Each structure stands twice: as C-alpha cells, then as structure tokens.
Amino acid sequence: MRAAGVYDVNYAEDMAIVRTRMQWVLLALFLAFLLAFPHFSGLYWTGVFSLMGIILIAVFGLHITTGLCGQINLGQTAFIAVGAYTSAVITSKMGLPFLLALPSAGIIAGLVGLIFGAPSLKIKGFYLAMSTLAAQGIIIWIILHTDILGTAVGLRVPYASIGGFAFDTDTKMYYLILAVVIIAGLAALNITRTRVGRAFTAIRDDDLAAEVMGINLFYYKLLAFFIGCFYAGIAGSLWAHYFSYVQPLQFTLKDSVWYLGMIVVGGAGSTLGAVLGTVFIRLLSVFADFISPVLASNFPMVRANVTYAAGAILFALVIIIFIVKEPRGLAHRWEVFKTWYRLWPYNY
C-alpha cells in the first residue's frame, strides 16, 4: 500500500527505499535517537542494545539463508562461534589488527558454512535441518577438544582497535556495533532486490521450478549458505571483542533455535521482520531479567537459574503462539497497520 499521492516518475524513485519527506524525517530522528542513545540510557540499556545489534547481524544472515532461500540452518550459533574464535585467534595469538580479523572471521565462518551447506544440494527441508543440527554438535565439540582454541576454558580477546583507537568501553563498542549493523542491514535489504535475491526466493518457493527456469541451484544454495554464515562470522567477531572472552558454552543449540524463532516471529522472508523479531525477543529477555527477582522469591528451588528458565518459557511460549496464531509474523502485522493508517478514515 503506497502513501496517497506518491508516484514514481523515474527509475531512481522506483528503486528508492525511502520515498516521502516524512519518511526521511522519521529516519533521521531514529538515527539521531540511536546515536544519542548511550548518553542518556545508562550502561544496562547500552549493553542490551549492543548485544541486540550483534544478534541482529547473525539474524540477518539467517534471514538470507532460511527466510529468503528456505535452507533451514539450525546451527547459526556454531557459525557465530567459528567467527568469534577466528577473530580471537587472529587478534590475540597472531597479534594482527582488528580490521583484518573482522572480515576474515566472516570469510572463515562462510567457508565452514559451505562444508555443512553442501548436503543441501542433495537433501532439503527437514533433512537439511538435521545436517545443520549435526554441525552445531560437531563444531562445538571440535572447539572443546582443540588446545589452541582454549578447550572448555576459553580464550581472552583484546579490545577491538582501529588505527590506534581502542574500543575499550561499552559506549565505544556500541557505536562500532551500530555502524556494522547499519551496513549489514542495508546489504541484507538490497540483496533481496537483486538478481541473487530473486533467485533465492524462487529456490525457496520451489527449487525444481527454479532449476527449470535456469537458476543454478548448486551455485545459489551454496551462496545462500556462504552469505548467511559470513554474517554469522561478522557477528561472532564483534561478540568476541564485545565480551573480551570466548568460551564454547556461549554458543548453544538453544540460541540457534531462538534466532530461528526471531525470524519466525518477525515474519520469514522480510528484512524488516528480522529486525522486529530480534528486537521483540531481546526485549522479552530484558523482561525476563526484570521479573526474575520476583520469581526467585516465589520459587526458592531455582534461584540461580530463574532468569534462564523464565527466559526459556517466555521465548518458547511467544514463538509457539506466533506460529499458531500469526504465522506471517510481526512484519505482516506492520503492513496491516500501515494499510489501515493510510486508508484511515475511509478504510473500506
């Protein structure tokens, strides 16, 4: 549903993402809000938003692999782990700069993704999900049993620094993450609108039909895995430098499930949906933090794990309710709202 009176009179306008002056104003306000955020929000919320940004990058990747191309990846956290460990080894063991570690984390995670994505040429749907599930188990096991990766103890990671400027506080790290998120988001949004993105969508809807149309399944399925895992690797690199510490326990199957849940809650196949889903689920985890002291006094048995348990119950319930009640996700709700708002008051 287009805003009334907005017509495309040339190709540039046809391709534009931001169309009206109001949208530019809102976008500018939103960016200003994000830039000013750490100065009035306090450390807790800066941390919440930083982590949200890191996860958002990984979810963008999953959005491309799973939401756009339909190749279910149940091992996204394992690929985040690959990126995190790559970055950790490159900066702490080899002493190379962060600007080199960030892209190489992405590339190595992407290459590992290719190994586990290769079965997608032969199998699909549920079977592929199982092979990425195996990836989750196997990658984490390898990390646990490799001495150079610190086994179960983990690795210390130095602060990220670019040209002598060290990102040594939460606020500085927030701006770094924000910059990467914006670049990653724009890239994800634009992939949807290119030849590659249309090929992905065709493969998702029916891969046989796509092949008949002349889409090279071999190339595009592997490309989808590479891009998705590249994003995971970038997220992993930021993760490592944000926490200054990597350890296998940070990367569980459960988080992979939540990331896929974010795609589903947001609306599979929509970039906006990936953002909405991530923000929604992460805010739920803040809510779980918030209510856990109350719960802890009522459930004395579980004081230590109450945040964990409350978070799991909340996430799972929300994901199940969304799948049962609104399978098209928040992005669809947003479209419905936009249509209503633009037609108001004559919405017949």
Add this chain to the structure above:
Amino acid sequence: MDKLLQFLANGIMIGGIYGLVALGLVLIYKSSRVLNLAHGGFLMIFGWLCWSFTEQIGMNIWLSIVLVIVVSILAGLGVERVMLRPLIGQPILAVIIATLALGYLLEGIAIMAWGANTKGLPEFIPHSAIWLGPVAIPQHYIWSFGIALVLFGILMYSFRYTKMGLGMQIVSEDQQVARSLGISVKSVFAQSWAFALAIAAISGILYAALHAVSNFNLLVGINKALPVMILGGLESLPGALVGGLIVGIFESIGGGYIDPLVGGGFSDIVPLILMLIILLVRPYGIFGWKRIERI
C-alpha cells in the same frame, strides 16, 4: 577381544532404549507427518514426574510409573489438540521451530519445578551384573532392553492386525482415502500422540533408571533419537529398532576406542557424525520411502 565384546553388549543394550525413544518420534511422523523435536523434553519431564511421585510424595514406584503413563496419555491428547492441529500443512520451518520451542518450554518448566539438578530413581530393577562368559551386563540394562523389545513387538503387531493400527497406516498413506473409509483422521492423530507420549514416558523412566533424572535427558531426543530415526527411515517401525541398535553399537565402540585418544566425549558426537554420513549417502534411511520428484 573381551573389551570389544563388552562394548558390543553395552551398545546393543543402550541401542534398544534409543530405538524405543525413536519409536515415539516415528509413530507421530508416520501418522501426521509432523516431526516432534520436543520428544526429548517429554522424556525429561516424565522422568522428573516419576521421581517426584516416588521421592517427594512417597508413592510406590510401580504405582507412580502407572500414574506417569496415564498422565502422559492425557498430555498427548492435550498437546495434539492445542499445538499439533494448527501445525498441519504449515511450512517445515514452522514445525521444526514450534516443536523445538516446546522442548525448551518443557525444560524451563522442569527447571522451575525441580531446579537444575540430577537425581536418581530408586532401584526398582536390580543393578547387579550378570556374567555371560567374559561380558558383564547389569540386570537393569537387560530388563530395559527386554521391555523395549516387548513394546516393539506389541506395536508392530497392533499396526498390522488391529483396527486402530490399520487406521493409522491408512492415515499415513492418504488422509482423503482414510476419510472416505469412515476413519476419523483427528482421532487417529490423537491416538498416535497418546501412544507416542506413553512410549516417551516408558522410555524416559527406563533412561532415567539407567542414567539419572536430569534436564540433560532433553538432549536424548535430539542427539540420539534423531540419528536413529534417520538411519532407520522416518516412517519405519522396525527401522527404529535396527537404527537404535546400530547407533548404540557405534556409539559404544567408537566412544570406547576413541575416547581415550581425544580425552573423552567422542561418544556424544558419534551419532551425529553417523547421521551426517547417512544424510549424504542415503537420506531416506535403511527402510524409509525414497521420494522421487519428477516434473
């Protein structure tokens, strides 16, 4: 050589349980084409319930086992009504995420109710070992294996010869045909969920008797039963048993010989590696139906 025989015996015994766990998955998949990735969660929660009935309330162990099975049947009917029906016909992604989320929901509930602990069930089958030549097998392993075999026998018999089992077979073949023959597809789904969760209860209690009652039992559904199911073929009941034995033997032998070399834990990923190989070589499993797509 004695060592190898011992590993083989352990593998067969534990493989029977894995097969039983996978049987619950196969039953649901066969009738409704929904893969229940929350099966491990049910396994865990029924184990905890049994522990709670015996240790916290102080019931007789056999009474509490019967009670848990009754609860599991009711839970099966409830889950089928609330969650499964909206999932039929939805994309595979939704089914996978919804059932995985259900599994973690059960884990959260278990932590809330019983904490992140590990408890042992009372010894209701003797644990002392029986010696077969050079091989020692604990008695509760033999009993569990026997119970698993008996259950397999009952299910295979009822699938082939009883009215209910035949109904399930028709529904798995073609729902429209089943309807036109006067079989209620809904009640068949409900029956298969009730049966599957009853099996989850039995296998959960047996698994807890072999190891312990803990939240890690959740992972049995994913790390062990899924490889078994894929190995045997998604729709095949005998496949679950054969797959279970193969996974059990590989895990026991692979773990036994390779664990000392890599410092432990290899047996945990043997089933996953096996699953990856099967997926690459023969994705439809040993007894599964090969799907051929033509234009």
